[in-house]
Amino acid sequence: MVTIEVACRHCNETQxxxxxxxxxxxxxxxxxxxxxxxxxxxxxxxxxxxxxxxKIIEMASQGAGIRHTSRTLKVGLNTVMRYLKTAEPVG
Ligand SMILES: [Zn+2]
Structure with missing residues (x-):
């Protein structure tokens, strides 16, 4: 069996x-x-x-639309909206 040392993204341990x-x-x-x-x-x-x-919040604060943000960052429309909803309200 081949094992290599890699940091696990779930438990953050290198093992x-x-x-x-x-x-x-x-x-x-x-x-x-x-x-x-x-x-x-x-x-x-x-x-x-x-x-x-x-990045999503930064683009939104610069006036970029949700569709533009989604296309530019190559993430789903729903992902952009979810992030913006959970973001701290500005102002
Ligand atoms: Zn792990």
Whole structure:
């Protein structure tokens, strides 16, 4: 069995993980031996990347529309709306 050291995105521990095939976009998936969950190091869909919420809010505060934000950042319309709803009200 091939194990490599990768930081698990669920438990945030660097530990041996097993390869777990490939996910969407051909990125390798890994299986965490500790929390028994699978994850990828990089994802095709970037809506849940750190900083995405900030980018969405920044664009909205600059007057960009929801559709424009969604298209520019390549995240779903509903994702943009959800982030904006949960954001702190400005002003
Ligand atoms: Zn884990």
């Amino acid at each position: 041996p993980v097993r390869k777990h095939g490939k996910g969407r976009g051909g990125y390798p998936r890994y299986y965490c031996n500790d929390c028994k969950r699978t994850f990828q190091l990089s994802y095709l869909y970037r809506a849940h990347q750190p900083g995405m919420k900030e």
